[in-house]
Amino acid sequence: MTINAQTKIATLLRQNAGALEAIVRLSPKFTKLRNPFLRKVIASRTSIATASKLGGCSIEDFFNTLQPLGFDIDRSPAIITAPAGKKEKPAILENFPADKILELDVRGVIEAGKDPLDIILKKLKALQSGFVLKIVNSFEPTPLIGLLKKRGYSSYTEDINENLVFTWFYQEAPGSQPIETIDAKLHSPGQSGSWTELMKRYKNHLETIDVRNLPMPLPMQTILEALENLPPDKALHVYHKRIPVFLLPELHERKLSYCINEISDSEVELLIYSEQHV
Numbered sequence: 001m002t003i004n005a006q007t008k009i010a011t012l013l014r015q016n017a018g019a020l021e022a023i024v025r026l027s028p029k030f031t032k033l034r035n036p037f038l039r040k041v042i043a044s045r046t047s048i049a050t051a052s053k054l055g056g057c058s059i060e061d062f063f064n065t066l067q068p069l070g071f072d073i074d075r076s077p078a079i080i081t082a083p084a085g086k087k088e089k090p091a092i093l094e095n096f097p098a099d100k101i102l103e104l105d106v107r108g109v110i111e112a113g114k115d116p117l118d119i120i121l122k123k124l125k126a127l128q129s130g131f132v133l134k135i136v137n138s139f140e141p142t143p144l145i146g147l148l149k150k151r152g153y154s155s156y157t158e159d160i161n162e163n164l165v166f167t168w169f170y171q172e173a174p175g176s177q178p179i180e181t182i183d184a185k186l187h188s189p190g191q192s193g194s195w196t197e198l199m200k201r202y203k204n205h206l207e208t209i210d211v212r213n214l215p216m217p218l219p220m221q222t223i224l225e226a227l228e229n230l231p232p233d234k235a236l237h238v239y240h241k242r243i244p245v246f247l248l249p250e251l252h253e254r255k256l257s258y259c260i261n262e263i264s265d266s267e268v269e270l271l272i273y274s275e276q277h278v
Contacts, residue, residue: 003066004074005059009033009051010043012066022065027055032139044221046142054140090156093168096132105136117246120144124153124169133169140165150249195261198271202235210239212267220247227256227272235273241266 001015012019013033024030030051033039046054048062063073104123106116124133135141145155148169158166199206209226211219223238224247230236243260251258251272261269 001070002072002074003048003063004076005049006047008044009046009048010039012048012071013039013043016069016071018069019066022069023051023062026057026061026065029055029139042139042142050142054142087156089158090154090170092170092172093132093156100131101134102127102131103134103136107136107138110137117144121246124148135167135169137165137167138163141167147246147249150253195259195269195271198235198259198273199237202237202271202273205234206237207234208237208239212239212241220244220250223247223272224250227254232274235271238270238272240268240270243268244270 003012009023012023020033024033033043049059052059052062063075067073102123104120106120109116109119120133120135127133135144140157140159145157145167148155152171153169154172155170156168158168160166207226207230209222211222214222219240223236223244226236243262248258255274256272257275258273259271261271263269
């Protein structure tokens with residue numbers, strides 16, 4: 001397998017079981033990958049380039065470690081990202097009033113094997129205008145930063161030590177993009193027809209998955225992986241326990257439409273499709 005700076009850590013781990021310990025030896029920060037939950041959350045969205053930045057090593061260190069395991073290396077300059085320098089603290093956070101900082105330590109939640117995303121979003125939703133949310137964690141929450149960026153939140157991460165990281169979330173113009181408004185828009189069903197009409201239209205072009213019994217965060221990951229392999233003329237039929245509100249921004253980003261059929265408080269069906277093939 002040929003890898004480059006943009007290859008995801010999850011791809012390396014799937015390809016070669018020995019890659020996990022090889023990567024852990026590169027930096028003490030990568031020991032978190034031994035935690036199955038953190039591995040699922042982080043590895044699928046973290047590239048070699050990003051991991052090298054987080055671990056304080058170089059992309060070349062990764063290549064030199066992985067090449068003996070049988071990986072072929074593509075060092076094309078166009079796809080090797082130069083390591084970023086240390087970010088300066090935004091002016092808005094300098095001397096920020098302590099009484100306007102809401103601090104949330106999620107380390108205990110993660111160590112218990114649970115996903116803190118729901119807790120974080122509830123805190124953020126309740127955050128008053130002009131306040132800042134400070135997440136205390138043991139690693140940079142890259143997926144969370146990407147998700148909240150789409151919702152209008154800027155962030156700044158401060159590495160205190162190898163096991164303590166502060167991440168600040170704030171709005172450049174407080175109150176300009178309330179999270180409630182975005183969520184309401186994303187809950188709108190597809191515009192191309194009712195649930196019954198769409199199911200009839202895709203009758204012989206459906207792939208079905210059931211994520212109702214999967215622990216968090218596997219439902220969302222399973223759906224996204226299914227979408228990656230979905231033929232363009234097919235729709236994905238999903239059985240879920242609830243409306244996956246964190247999935248919907250991802251569908252919006254991928255320009256995919258969806259229709260939701262709420263059967264009960266604990267049973268929901270989704271049909272995910274491309275408007276181009278309706």
